[in-house]
Amino acid sequence: MPELPEVETIRAQLAPRLEGRTLTRVEILDPRLTRPYDLFEVADELEGDTVLVVERRGKYLVLRLESGLALLVHLRMTGSFGFTPATHERAVLELDDGSRLAYRDVRRFGTWLVLETADIEPYLSAKNGAEPLGPRFTVAWLASRLAARRAPLKAVLLDQRVVAGLGNIYVDEALWRARVNPLRPANGLGAEEVARVHRAIRAALRAGIERQGSTLRDYATPDGTEGSMQDEFRVYGRDGEPCPRCRTTISKTRAGGRGTWFCPRCQPLAANVLR
Ligand SMILES: [Zn+2]
Numbered sequence: 001m002p003e004l005p006e007v008e009t010i011r012a013q014l015a016p017r018l019e020g021r022t023l024t025r026v027e028i029l030d031p032r033l034t035r036p037y038d039l040f041e042v043a044d045e046l047e048g049d050t051v052l053v054v055e056r057r058g059k060y061l062v063l064r065l066e067s068g069l070a071l072l073v074h075l076r077m078t079g080s081f082g083f084t085p086a087t088h089e090r091a092v093l094e095l096d097d098g099s100r101l102a103y104r105d106v107r108r109f110g111t112w113l114v115l116e117t118a119d120i121e122p123y124l125s126a127k128n129g130a131e132p133l134g135p136r137f138t139v140a141w142l143a144s145r146l147a148a149r150r151a152p153l154k155a156v157l158l159d160q161r162v163v164a165g166l167g168n169i170y171v172d173e174a175l176w177r178a179r180v181n182p183l184r185p186a187n188g189l190g191a192e193e194v195a196r197v198h199r200a201i202r203a204a205l206r207a208g209i210e211r212q213g214s215t216l217r218d219y220a221t222p223d224g225t226e227g228s229m230q231d232e233f234r235v236y237g238r239d240g241e242p243c244p245r246c247r248t249t250i251s252k253t254r255a256g257g258r259g260t261w262f263c264p265r266c267q268p269l270a271a272n273v274l275r
Pocket residue numbers: 243244245246247248263264265266267
């Protein structure tokens with residue numbers, strides 16, 4: 001599933017090609033994409049409108065339109081955009097410069113939602129907590145959110161209403177960087193550990209953005225380029241391999257219902273005070 005770095009990469013590639021462009025023709029081919037709303041009605045709302053700006057909030061792409069409406073796209077498992085025709089196309093946008101942007105989705109969990117101006121912020125705020133690369137995401141803020149939860153740290157960090165945009169990959173990578181075990185109760189971390197987790201989340205996400213995301217299975221960028229973050233995973237998917245820091249064999253467990261990779265030595269179950 002695309003996480004913040006992948007969605008940000010897609011946003012950055014779509015923005016220059018969509019901003020200022022009018023949607024001359026909108027065809028939605030899969031009723032699942034817009035349900036419970038009728039696909040023809042949604043296509044009708046979008047057709048003729050002009051894209052002002054392409055933004056990202058958490059894992060949502062937000063296309064703000066001249067009319068005041070916004071199209072919110074969530075890629076879920078396998079959604080992607082591309083300017084060349086492909087299989088599994090679920091929607092097609094034709095632009096006034098003659099280009100054709102297709103939305104593809106093999107597993108069909110992605111969603112397109114058109115919202116009125118007044119509904120955009122309330123909807124996005126209800127679904128998304130702090131942007132981890134934004135000014136609201138401070139150490140104090142993270143500490144207060146973790147202190148309120150005794151679920152495993154990993155599960156709390158996967159909750160989009162806490163930190164927006166994190167998913168299975170970047171949580172594991174961040175906790176390895178922070179040297180904190182993913183199964184620790186969120187409210188059991190010391191102040192210094194919280195600060196490490198905060199710093200590590202930002203570092204892991206920035207590394208992912210720099211490398212245009214991770215290319216695993218169905219992730220593709222609109223330009224057809226590939227991200228390279230998968231070559232630099234420190235723990236994710238690497239059970240049985242040596243930890244890049246201490247050479248201990250990386251373990252796999254489950255946390256928050258997800259496969260979870262960690263180094264049992266760098267990320268002990270007990271509090272890990274570094275000196
Ligand atoms: Zn290690």
